[in-house]
Amino acid sequence: MIDQATRLNHVEEYYFSTKLQEVRALEASGKPIVNLGIGSPDLPPPPQVLAGLNQAMVNPGAHQYQPYRGTADFRKAIQEFYKNFYGVDLNSDSEILPLMGSKEGIAHISMAFLNEGDEVLIPNPGYPTYSSVTKLFGAKPVYYNLEEERSWQPDLEELEKRDLTNVKLMWVNYPHMPTGASGSEDLFRNLIAFAKKHKILIVNDNPYSFILNENPKSILKEEGAMDVVLELNSLSKSFNMAGWRIGMLCGSEKNINSVLKVKSNMDSGMFFPIQAGAATALRLPVGWFSSQNEIYARRKENMLKLSAALGCTSSKDQTGMFIWAKAPEGFTSEGFVDFLLHEHSIFIAPGFIFGSQGEGYVRFSLCATEEKIQTALKRIKP
Structure with missing residues (x-):
């Protein structure tokens, strides 16, 4: 056996x-x-997206390997989407990495930044994958409690009292799943200050920002965020494309390149028509x-x-x-x-x-x- x-x-x-x-x-x-x-x-999904997918099927290079960083047009569409809907300026060549869904991103980020024994701050309640992936890579989950009385937001003053010496990564997720709590600019600014003080990489998982939410936000809009923050996003929920397995990671060139080292050894790029359809989705009006x-x-x-x-x-x-x-x-x-x-x-x-x-x-x-x-x-x- x-x-x-x-x-x-x-x-x-x-x-x-x-x-x-x-x-x-x-x-x-x-x-x-x-x-x-x-x-x-x-x-x-939007009918325009299906049309974009089908049209891309006959592209001469559609069925070949695609770039590890994703197609230039898809990255450009992500750049436009972040600018138009979040007010965030990103460099499509260096600050964006397309993903095969957010779950892939959670694993790749963990593999890129965590050594065995590192500690990871994980919301409780929160998405179970944060914890399981942390354990799979030999790191230690350290849970921070979210409570209804605090609108399901972290108590950073309480966290400051802990020994954070070995903490390398902190997962946050606003709008929050499963509670539906919204994140605020104040929360994001406080998280960035907390991350800089303790040299922690914050990862905001942001796939729900357009569902029943009149004010979608990205933590990357806040000053200084690019130094200490990565943000995951996805087309699964906002565009009804869960089975397509397509999303994105945004952040500094340095941090994106660290994740790319992992990703480029794990896959050979996403199917071209899926990226073309996704680019169409991201360019749809409000x-x-x-x-x-x-x-x-x-x-x-x-x-x-x-x-x-x-x-x-x-x-x-x-x-x-x-x-x-x-x-x-x-x-x-x-x-x-x-x-x-x-x-x-x-x-x-x-x-x-x-x-x-x-x-x-x-x-x-x-x-x-x-x-x-x-x-x-x-x-x-x-």
């Missing part, structure tokens, strides 16, 4: 990887499950986001009704494509999810998978039609 690498002793299979097997088994047995657990957009948000706003209204009917407590002031809610009294987050799944054939995500601070909360996904949400509501209030 061949033993697995010891690094795998410190991580578990992704929760949804195993739980969705149970959901599919219930569906196969005839249970009509309403899946409100996954943040995979169910709406189609009306695209408005039309999407009209749909998400209606879904959110219905989902808040469902949350209330279930005895959950949730705030209307959330951005992104989820509703974060307190589970009813007497339930753990996992217990409540299992109760809904087996008693009402409704699947939502338990808060504990996002960290100990998520215990007692659940997450509803807005990636479901109004009809599905109404079906779930009728099962609770027939």
